[in-house]
Amino acid sequence: MAPGGVLFDFLPIWIVILGLAVFFYVLLDGFDLGVGILYGFAPAEDRPLLMNSIAPIWDGNETWLILGGVGLLAVFPLAYAIIIPAVYFPILLMLLALVFRGVAFEFQFKNPAIRRLWRWGFCLGSVLATLAQGFVLGAFVQGFRVKGRDFAGTSFDWLTPFAATTGVALLLGYALLGAGWLVLKTEGHLQDWARRMGRICLLGVLAAIAVVSLWTPLADPAVAARWFSWPNVAFLAPVPVLTALAALAAWRALNGWGPDAGPFLWAMLLFLLSYLGIAISLWPYIVPRQVTVWEAASSQGTQAFLLIGTLFLLPVIAVYSSWSYWVFRGKVRGDVGYH
Amino acid sequence: MAFDPLLLSRIQWAWVISWHILLPAFTVGLASYIALLEGLSFATGNPAWLRASTFWTGIFAVSFGMGVVSGIVMPFQFGTNWARFSDATANVLSPMMAYEDLMAFFLEASFLGVLLFGRHLVPPWAHFVSAIMVAIGTLFSSFWILSVNSWMQTPAGFSRGEDGRFFPADWLQIVFNPSFPFRLAHTVTAFYITTGFVVLGVGAYLVRRAEPGSEPRLMMRMALALLAVLVPLQMLIGDMHGLNTREHQPAKLAAIEGRYDTAAPAPLTLIGWPDDAAAIMRYAIEVPRLGSLVLTHSWDGEIRGLKEWPADQRPPVAFPFFGFRVMVGIAFAMLAVVIAGLVLWRRGRLFETGWYLRLCQWFAPLGFVAVLAGWITTEVGRQPWTVYGHLRTEHSVSPSLTGADVALSLAAYGIVYLIMFPAGIAVMIGRIRAGLSLRAEPRDPVEGLQSRAPVKAPPPAAE
Ligand code: HDD
Numbered sequence: 001m002a003p004g005g006v007l008f009d010f011l012p013i014w015i016v017i018l019g020l021a022v023f024f025y026v027l028l029d030g031f032d033l034g035v036g037i038l039y040g041f042a043p044a045e046d047r048p049l050l051m052n053s054i055a056p057i058w059d060g061n062e063t064w065l066i067l068g069g070v071g072l073l074a075v076f077p078l079a080y081a082i083i084i085p086a087v088y089f090p091i092l093l094m095l096l097a098l099v100f101r102g103v104a105f106e107f108q109f110k111n112p113a114i115r116r117l118w119r120w121g122f123c124l125g126s127v128l129a130t131l132a133q134g135f136v137l138g139a140f141v142q143g144f145r146v147k148g149r150d151f152a153g154t155s156f157d158w159l160t161p162f163a164a165t166t167g168v169a170l171l172l173g174y175a176l177l178g179a180g181w182l183v184l185k186t187e188g189h190l191q192d193w194a195r196r197m198g199r200i201c202l203l204g205v206l207a208a209i210a211v212v213s214l215w216t217p218l219a220d221p222a223v224a225a226r227w228f229s230w231p232n233v234a235f236l237a238p239v240p241v242l243t244a245l246a247a248l249a250a251w252r253a254l255n256g257w258g259p260d261a262g263p264f265l266w267a268m269l270l271f272l273l274s275y276l277g278i279a280i281s282l283w284p285y286i287v288p289r290q291v292t293v294w295e296a297a298s299s300q301g302t303q304a305f306l307l308i309g310t311l312f313l314l315p316v317i318a319v320y321s322s323w324s325y326w327v328f329r330g331k332v333r334g335d336v337g338y339h
Numbered sequence: 340m341a342f343d344p345l346l347l348s349r350i351q352w353a354w355v356i357s358w359h360i361l362l363p364a365f366t367v368g369l370a371s372y373i374a375l376l377e378g379l380s381f382a383t384g385n386p387a388w389l390r391a392s393t394f395w396t397g398i399f400a401v402s403f404g405m406g407v408v409s410g411i412v413m414p415f416q417f418g419t420n421w422a423r424f425s426d427a428t429a430n431v432l433s434p435m436m437a438y439e440d441l442m443a444f445f446l447e448a449s450f451l452g453v454l455l456f457g458r459h460l461v462p463p464w465a466h467f468v469s470a471i472m473v474a475i476g477t478l479f480s481s482f483w484i485l486s487v488n489s490w491m492q493t494p495a496g497f498s499r500g501e502d503g504r505f506f507p508a509d510w511l512q513i514v515f516n517p518s519f520p521f522r523l524a525h526t527v528t529a530f531y532i533t534t535g536f537v538v539l540g541v542g543a544y545l546v547r548r549a550e551p552g553s554e555p556r557l558m559m560r561m562a563l564a565l566l567a568v569l570v571p572l573q574m575l576i577g578d579m580h581g582l583n584t585r586e587h588q589p590a591k592l593a594a595i596e597g598r599y600d601t602a603a604p605a606p607l608t609l610i611g612w613p614d615d616a617a618a619i620m621r622y623a624i625e626v627p628r629l630g631s632l633v634l635t636h637s638w639d640g641e642i643r644g645l646k647e648w649p650a651d652q653r654p655p656v657a658f659p660f661f662g663f664r665v666m667v668g669i670a671f672a673m674l675a676v677v678i679a680g681l682v683l684w685r686r687g688r689l690f691e692t693g694w695y696l697r698l699c700q701w702f703a704p705l706g707f708v709a710v711l712a713g714w715i716t717t718e719v720g721r722q723p724w725t726v727y728g729h730l731r732t733e734h735s736v737s738p739s740l741t742g743a744d745v746a747l748s749l750a751a752y753g754i755v756y757l758i759m760f761p762a763g764i765a766v767m768i769g770r771i772r773a774g775l776s777l778r779a780e781p782r783d784p785v786e787g788l789q790s791r792a793p794v795k796a797p798p799p800a801a802e
């Protein structure tokens with residue numbers, strides 16, 4: 001399958017790297033968007049603390065979004081050129097929502113009314129950015145109309161009931177991650193509150209996973225065949241089984257079982273399994289049912305040039321970004337805010 | 340009139356990038372300045388450096404935040420509005436953009452948190468190193484994105500497939516394409532100059548306000564010394580940049596000069612009113628032979644006019660022509676301000692001369708104007724191409740977009756940016772007004788993020 005005449009096919013490595021980059025983005029920005037979503041429901045006096053818990057790290061988390069976007073352009077340019085214009089408006093909404101959310105950290109006005117307005121912008125921005133990403137996900141799973149090398153549909157094709165469902169699902173999912181983060185970073189009554197929010201979100205997430213898992217095979221025979229034909233069903237059975245176990249563990253952790261990091265870690269595992277589930281359904285397409293990963297891939301020269309540096313840079317990034325998380329480890333506290 | 344998705348996409352691009360560039364223009368310079376102040380504070384232990392650094396870090400945080408959010412908008416523009424361009428050029432350009440992310444953005448973002456919030460959580464040297472890393476990150480970022488842009492101006496090191504797509508042939512030639520060294524030097528110098536004038540102006544404001552402490556004077560002296568070197572240097576680099584443009588993008592140069600007819604020797608058109616339809620410069624005021632002298636460095640060198648190109652391959656003249664004059668005009672005005680400052684400094688009257696302090700305040704925003712004017716010259720002068728001589732702008736746009744789609748998105752960007760940027764500027768001005776003495780720390784609320792880590796850094800100078 002490697003293009004003829006080349007010594008080595010870099011594409012499998014790139015699929016792993018890009019897959020990880022997107023997954024990292026979903027986890028990392030997922031929890032800080034989730035904190036933003038929960039902000040609206042938090043007790044008023046604790047809200048600044050919620051923002052403080054992510055202030056030093058949100059920028060780094062969003063950097064994975066850029067890597068996801070630019071990585072897609074670099075490894076699968078054809079997919080980028082088809083998918084991004086197809087989700088023109090969700091992308092627009094996401095970008096503008098991220099604008100409000102990002103600047104809210106720095107916009108500390110003296111006037112309390114204006115200050116409060118921007119803080120609500122932080123919350124609303126988090127909700128809308130997540131919703132938009134959920135719509136992108138849904139539109140992506142459903143596939144796009146393609147002609148030649150171009151997207152051939154309209155700029156409103158993404159607006160479907162299925163995409164709305166994934167939009168809500170992602171809201172619940174990010175909020176679950178956010179609740180897990182807050183359990184880890186807070187104490188006392190705020191932590192109790194985070195646990196309660198986490199339980200509500202978890203139930204919602206499970207319902208959403210069930211709906212999407214039934215909807216996709218019913219709507220798309222190829223997905224049904226992938227999961228339910230023999231012997232696939234035997235190989236793939238662990239995915240739903242593990243999902244059920246992870247959900248159970250997350251529930252118990254939210255109820256106080258095990259260390260404070262528990263809910264966050266189990267929620268991450270749930271995300272990983274859902275992510276794998278989508279990948280299994282769609283493989284080997286990068287534009288579902290239209291363009292495979294091989295057809296969309298960039299030239300070997302492009303992949304090779306980028307790979308040399310990436311293999312060196314990613315470990316370095318892992319080291320220093322872990323360090324910056326380490327610096328801000330431990331519980332966030334409100335009482336030392338002003339000195 | 341039906342909306343034209345191409346025209347609207349161009350306006351949208353110009354709108355979002357023009358706002359974005361204003362922030363790097365400030366943060367690239369300021370990041371280096373803060374690293375310098377942190378270094379001086381670390382080496383000497385003099386609290387004045389720490390207070391100056393803390394003051395500027397508070398302002399930096401706001402501008403960096405706006406730089407990030409307006410920057411994240413940018414790579415997605417290539418996909419949403421310029422899908423054909425992306426498909427055609429990705430094999431060449433995308434690794435450079437990915438390297439920008441991997442080398443620059445991760446570095447900036449990770450160390451920024453420590454720079455802004457970590458003064459008490461890490462030892463002083465680690466805080467200093469974080470400041471350096473953020474500064475290096477901004478420079479890496481400029482390196483890669485300017486390489487991308489320069490390749491679009493002066494493409495090199497590629498081959499083209501049967502379907503017209505660009506493929507890499509020689510990465511060294513791609514990255515170090517002919518206009519890149521000049522553009523990198525000229526742009527980074529421009530960023531330092533822009534920041535220098537802001538520091539000078541803010542210092543002058545604080546001196547006039549009789550702010551206690553030595554910091555405002557330190558700021559003014561540092562800025563003046565830097566500008567005394569950089570402003571003349573920038574004129575030199577700009578001249579070389581122009582000569583390089585003459586060689587590789589002669590049609591753009593003709594537009595900058597406002598020259599429709601080839602001439603040797605050529606005069607220098609100081610000002611006039613370009614008329615593209617009739618292909619003549621109306622009301623021109625010219626200096627004989629000076630054009631040849633400046634652009635060919637000889638008395639009777641030839642400058643080619645736009646009429647040598649078919650009409651559909653000429654850039655519109657007005658934007659490059661006036662943009663260039665605004666930029667160069669500002670450069671000479673800046674030089675005058677710097678010279679006056681040096682003279683007053685020598686006479687020991689720098690801080691007592693009221694009119695000069697006020698003048699410095701007026702000049703604080705002019706670097707931004709020059710940067711925008713320069714970029715408009717560069718980018719409009721490249722038209723009608725996105726990849727000069729190879730890919731036309733009208734063949735770059737996403738085919739699925741309707742005029743109404745883009746009108747809607749442009750309106751959304753318009754409204755959001757007109758809320759966000761003025762608010763951000765207001766926050767920064769507020770922090771400048773608050774002055775140095777009030778805040779020993781840049782940001783109060785997030786201090787002491789954690790309860791368990793030992794406090795290693797010494798407490799800030801008590802007020
Ligand atoms: C503080 C800002 C600043 C100042 C004082 C100057 N420039 Fe500049 N100039 C820029 C900031 C800038 C810029 C915004 O950074 C540009 C846009 C693209 C680029 O490479 O740099 C630019 C572009 C640019 C170009 C266009 C190159 C091209 O697109 O091919 C030329 C010919 C010059 N400059 C020449 C000059 C000269 C002769 C100057 C002084 C006499 C000068 N610039 C001062």
Ligand code: HEM
Nearest residue numbers: 349352353356357360484487488714715718719722725732
């Ligand atoms: C940062 C400063 C920049 C400014 C102020 C700027 C401004 C502009 C403007 C005004 C145009 C419209 C020209 C016209 O259509 O007549 C344009 C076009 C364009 N520029 Fe830039 N630009 C900048 C940097 C860049 C960079 C770094 C890149 C590439 C990475 C880039 C890529 C493009 C592309 C693809 C177009 C074509 C789309 C169009 O014509 O509108 N620009 N730019």
Ligand code: HEM
Nearest residue numbers: 066362363366403406407410411413414444477480481484
């Ligand atoms: C002359 C043109 C440009 C220069 C010199 C430049 C430089 C920078 C710098 C130094 C930053 C760091 C934030 C800041 O300092 O405000 C930044 C942010 C950013 N820029 Fe630009 N930029 C340019 C144009 C572009 C273009 C055309 C794109 C899109 C391809 C882009 C994408 C981004 C992104 C995604 C960020 C956010 C990075 C983060 O999360 O830290 N920039 N840019």
